[in-house]
Amino acid sequence: xxxxxxxxxxxxxxDTLNRLDGCLFMEQMWEYCDSKFKVxxxxxxxxxxxxxxxxxxxxxxxxxxxxxxxxxxDSFEHRCDHSCYFLWHxxxxxxx
Amino acid sequence: xxxxxTNIPEVGIEKSLSYIYYQxxxxxxxxxxxxxxxxxxxxxxxxxxxxxxxxxxNNRNQIKAGDMVKVKTKKEIQGMLDERGKYKGxxxxxxxxxxxGNTYKVLKDVNYFYDEAKQKMCKCRNIILLEExxxxxxxxxxxEACDRSCFYFWHVDWLERIExxxx
Numbered sequence: 001x002x003x004x005x006x007x008x009x010x011x012x013x014x015d016t017l018n019r020l021d022g023c024l025f026m027e028q029m030w031e032y033c034d035s036k037f038k039v040x041x042x043x044x045x046x047x048x049x050x051x052x053x054x055x056x057x058x059x060x061x062x063x064x065x066x067x068x069x070x071x072x073x074d075s076f077e078h079r080c081d082h083s084c085y086f087l088w089h090x091x092x093x094x095x096x
Numbered sequence: 097x098x099x100x101x102t103n104i105p106e107v108g109i110e111k112s113l114s115y116i117y118y119q120x121x122x123x124x125x126x127x128x129x130x131x132x133x134x135x136x137x138x139x140x141x142x143x144x145x146x147x148x149x150x151x152x153x154n155n156r157n158q159i160k161a162g163d164m165v166k167v168k169t170k171k172e173i174q175g176m177l178d179e180r181g182k183y184k185g186x187x188x189x190x191x192x193x194x195x196x197g198n199t200y201k202v203l204k205d206v207n208y209f210y211d212e213a214k215q216k217m218c219k220c221r222n223i224i225l226l227e228e229x230x231x232x233x234x235x236x237x238x239x240e241a242c243d244r245s246c247f248y249f250w251h252v253d254w255l256e257r258i259e260x261x262x263x
Contacts, residue, residue, distance in 0.1 A: 022106030026099060040245070047233070047242035048105060049212035053119050054242065055108030063245055071208075073099045078208040078217055080099070083225055083247050087100050087107070 001096040002039055002064070004032045004088070013091050021058055023089045028070060036096045037064035043087060061087040101210055122238065134179040141179075158257060159224055163202045165255040170196045173254050186223060186251045191232060195248075199258060200226040206249065222252040 004010075007030055013020045041063040047054050063085040071080035110116065159165060167173075170193050176183045206223040210216075225247040233242030 019103070019106065022103070024098065024100050024103040024106075041243055043243040045233075045240045045242060046104065046108065046244045048108060050215055051105070052123070052213070053116065054111060054238065054240065055105075056111060056240075057107050058109050061107065063243075069099060069101075075098050075102075076208075076210065076217055078219075080208055080210045080217065081204055081206040081225070082101065082209040083204060084099075084101055085230075085245050 001036055002062070002093040003036050003096040004029075004034065004064075005092055005094055007033045010092050013089070020089045020091060023061060023087055025089075025092070026069070026073075026086065028072065029067075029086055029088075032064075032067060037067060039063070040065045041085075060090060062090065062093060064088060099210065101212055102215075104212075119238075122235075130180070133181070137179040159202055159205065159252055159255065161202050161204045164199055164258040165202055165224070165226070166199045166258055167195045167197065167250070168254050168256060176253065183251050183253065184222075186249055188251075188254070189248075191234070192248055192250075195226075195229060200229055203227045203247065224250045224252055224255060226250060 010025060010030075010033065014025055018025045039062050043057055043061040043063060045054055045056050067086050068083045069080070069086060071082065073080065111119070173183075173188060173193075173196065177188055181188055203225040206220055206225060208217055208219055211218045229250075230245040230247050231242070233244065235241070
């Protein structure tokens with residue numbers, strides 16, 4: 001079990017593009033701050049569909065149970081129903 | 097602001113050169129296997145004079161989030177796929193057969209999705225996501241699995257809606 005760090009703590013880790021080590025912190029992820037979740041997977045490798053090859057992540061990222069994207073993104077003209085699990089940087093989490 | 101999917105190349109590092117060439121070799125073998133499979137299906141259908149089953153399923157526009165559905169049998173689904181392993185453009189990948197005959201809750205129906213390969217938003221219909229039915233990322237001959245845990249896309253014609261918990 002992990003706890004998502006506070007908004008204040010996470011904000012400090014982000015650059016001007018809301019990223020940490022390349023990992024984007026999406027607007028809709030703020031609502032999970034200070035809550036506890038179960039880690040369901042550690043992401044060490046991922047398949048890039050566009051480049052059609054496997055990559056390793058530059059550091060472990062975490063998938064938390066039930067936390068999926070609702071698809072509302074400013075740059076999209078429609079709501080995306082892909083329902084991807086959010087990727088969480090280890091510095092955004094602490095052991096609960 | 098964009099989404100993590102559009103941003104995913106930023107968190108990736110190239111594998112070793114040997115692994116990159118290994119991946120290319122595997123892709124080539126998979127392509128050849130696909131061509132053989134496609135030819136086999138074409139010949140089989142020519143001999144039996146049949147075509148992939150196109151259903152006018154009354155599931156359409158009926159399946160919604162929260163519904164319980166049963167995935168059709170392997171045999172039923174295989175009969176619907178074309179020589180590329182697709183049904184009306186939707187791929188049915190080998191790992192999805194393990195869910196055949198089982199019952200799942202519908203997470204949502206897909207109207208639009210960001211297509212990572214094409215890098216654009218695509219419209220679709222009759223596609224369903226099932227709760228907790230995600231890709232394991234394992235591929236034959238690959239040492240490492242993809243850990244992204246994406247939800248599979250299910251065509252409504254591969255599913256049977258269960259009324260009030262009974263089939």
